[in-house]
Amino acid sequence: MGLQGRDLITIRDLSRGEIEEILQASRRMIPYAEGTRSGSQLAGRLVTLAFFEPSTRTRLSFETAIQRLGGRCVTIADPSASSMRKGESLHDTIRMLSSYGDAIILRHPNEGAGRLAAQASDKPVINAGDGAGQHPSQTLLDLAAMHEAFGTLSGLKVVLLGDLKYGRTVHSLAYALATFGAELVLSSPPSLGLPEEIRQQLDQMGAKVSEETQIHKLVRDADVLYVTRIQKERFVDAAEYEKVAGSYRIDREVLAGAKPRLIVLHPLPRTGEIDPAVDATPHAAYFRQAFLGVPVRMALLSLILTGKAR
Amino acid sequence: MSGPSPPRELKITPIRNGTVIDHIPSGLSLEVLKIIGVTEIDRDSTVSVALHVRSQKLGWKDIVKVENMELSPRKVNAIALIAPSATIAIIRDYKVREKRAVDLPDRIVGVLRCPNPNCISNQNEPVEPEFEVARRRPVVVRCVYCERQVDKFLPHLA
Numbered sequence: 001m002g003l004q005g006r007d008l009i010t011i012r013d014l015s016r017g018e019i020e021e022i023l024q025a026s027r028r029m030i031p032y033a034e035g036t037r038s039g040s041q042l043a044g045r046l047v048t049l050a051f052f053e054p055s056t057r058t059r060l061s062f063e064t065a066i067q068r069l070g071g072r073c074v075t076i077a078d079p080s081a082s083s084m085r086k087g088e089s090l091h092d093t094i095r096m097l098s099s100y101g102d103a104i105i106l107r108h109p110n111e112g113a114g115r116l117a118a119q120a121s122d123k124p125v126i127n128a129g130d131g132a133g134q135h136p137s138q139t140l141l142d143l144a145a146m147h148e149a150f151g152t153l154s155g156l157k158v159v160l161l162g163d164l165k166y167g168r169t170v171h172s173l174a175y176a177l178a179t180f181g182a183e184l185v186l187s188s189p190p191s192l193g194l195p196e197e198i199r200q201q202l203d204q205m206g207a208k209v210s211e212e213t214q215i216h217k218l219v220r221d222a223d224v225l226y227v228t229r230i231q232k233e234r235f236v237d238a239a240e241y242e243k244v245a246g247s248y249r250i251d252r253e254v255l256a257g258a259k260p261r262l263i264v265l266h267p268l269p270r271t272g273e274i275d276p277a278v279d280a281t282p283h284a285a286y287f288r289q290a291f292l293g294v295p296v297r298m299a300l301l302s303l304i305l306t307g308k309a310r
Numbered sequence: 311m312s313g314p315s316p317p318r319e320l321k322i323t324p325i326r327n328g329t330v331i332d333h334i335p336s337g338l339s340l341e342v343l344k345i346i347g348v349t350e351i352d353r354d355s356t357v358s359v360a361l362h363v364r365s366q367k368l369g370w371k372d373i374v375k376v377e378n379m380e381l382s383p384r385k386v387n388a389i390a391l392i393a394p395s396a397t398i399a400i401i402r403d404y405k406v407r408e409k410r411a412v413d414l415p416d417r418i419v420g421v422l423r424c425p426n427p428n429c430i431s432n433q434n435e436p437v438e439p440e441f442e443v444a445r446r447r448p449v450v451v452r453c454v455y456c457e458r459q460v461d462k463f464l465p466h467l468a
Contacts, residue, residue: 010457089435112430112455116437131428133456197459 004307025299025309042071153180162228178207251275339372
């Protein structure tokens with residue numbers, strides 16, 4: 001089954017083969033994303049961005065992807081200006097929007113909003129983050145960053161570091177990496193560990209998962225260090241937060257014992273988890289990762305809207 | 311000289327028409343009654359409950375008999391969630407006309423509410439809560455919207 005006309009609500013909507021197809025197509029999109037080639041893959045297409053929650057990076061990278069490929073978009077970026085404020089259900093808003101454009105990209109504060117939108121819409125819906133739930137295009141660009149650096153995902157030793165409990169991106173990333181046979185090392189403060197049900201799913205998939213808290217030990221064996229934000233509001237005690245956040249800070253000293261090819265990824269924005277001095281090291285891949293959001297979304301939109309990505 | 315009469319088995323009177331829910335795990339019959347909605351049934355009908363009865367299959371079990379009522383599929387699904395071992399017998403004219411195990415469908419619509427308060431199905435959207443069965447033994451279901459997994463059903467019955 002091709003991707004044309006399909007919804008993308010969770011990363012589980014995609015088979016391993018389909019993820020590979022998107023990653024391959026993303027590589028072909030890089031010159032268009034860099035602006036060294038001009039594209040018309042989405043010419044004549046109109047995409048609706050319905051953002052009911054603030055987001056800069058995701059919204060702009062989708063808009064950039066659409067416009068660089070010759071498509072057009074209309075955007076709801078301020079939920080307070082929309083009819084939702086007047087009490088219209090998401091269901092009705094999406095039903096209406098689906099009659100306007102060719103696809104809908106949705107960001108919404110409630111978990112499950114993506115699935116509901118897909119039910120309400122007769123055009124493809126791409127979930128660009130629903131509450132603490134799913135954000136599949138983020139997972140795809142995380143995978144793209146690893147794949148670009150190593151040429152493969154299977155067998156990679158990936159450390160997931162920081163808030164593994166609430167971090168939206170981490171759960172679907174862990175699932176996707178397990179699908180590709182990567183090895184996962186979990187490292188988090190005790191109160192922010194990976195939820196048991198997700199751990200169980202990984203075990204059921206036969207994934208190789210271990211835990212390690214010693215940061216120097218972690219860094220020594222890793223291929224990828226995926227750092228997430230530790231949010232202050234998760235802690236009752238400010239001093240406790242400082243202690244935990246401090247112990248998960250990545251700086252040049254921590255990276256001194258790393259493999260030369262280790263890459264550091266972060267979904268951004270960072271708030272002190274990675275020392276800016278790391279930016280100048282060959283390990284820093286998080287800005288490249290953020291850039292890859294554009295070609296990945298180009299590939300995704302082309303495949304969903306036109307069935308091809310050339 | 312007459313000694314004590316030998317202990318007899320169940321003393322619930324047979325019903326003419328209605329439903330017998332058997333093999334309820336011991337202690338759960340009151341929850342089953344809640345699902346059936348005993349206050350809603352015909353006021354001339356009898357409801358009998360046997361608590362803590364010997365069972366070869368379960369060790370101990372509860373039994374519920376309701377006169378003049380057959381269960382809607384939605385109620386059967388709710389019982390299947392909390393008491394997957396239960397069996398349902400339909401009685402007509404004192405005879406068992408139909409007997410089957412409760413059968414949990416792959417999708418459960420409108421029976422449970424999602425325990426995640428931030429789930430879109432708990433907002434004012436025109437949709438019924440819906441779950442798919444993730445595991446059958448023991449039963450674990452997953453919200454089709456927010457993907458929250460649920461393995462405790464009593465507090466969340468709709």
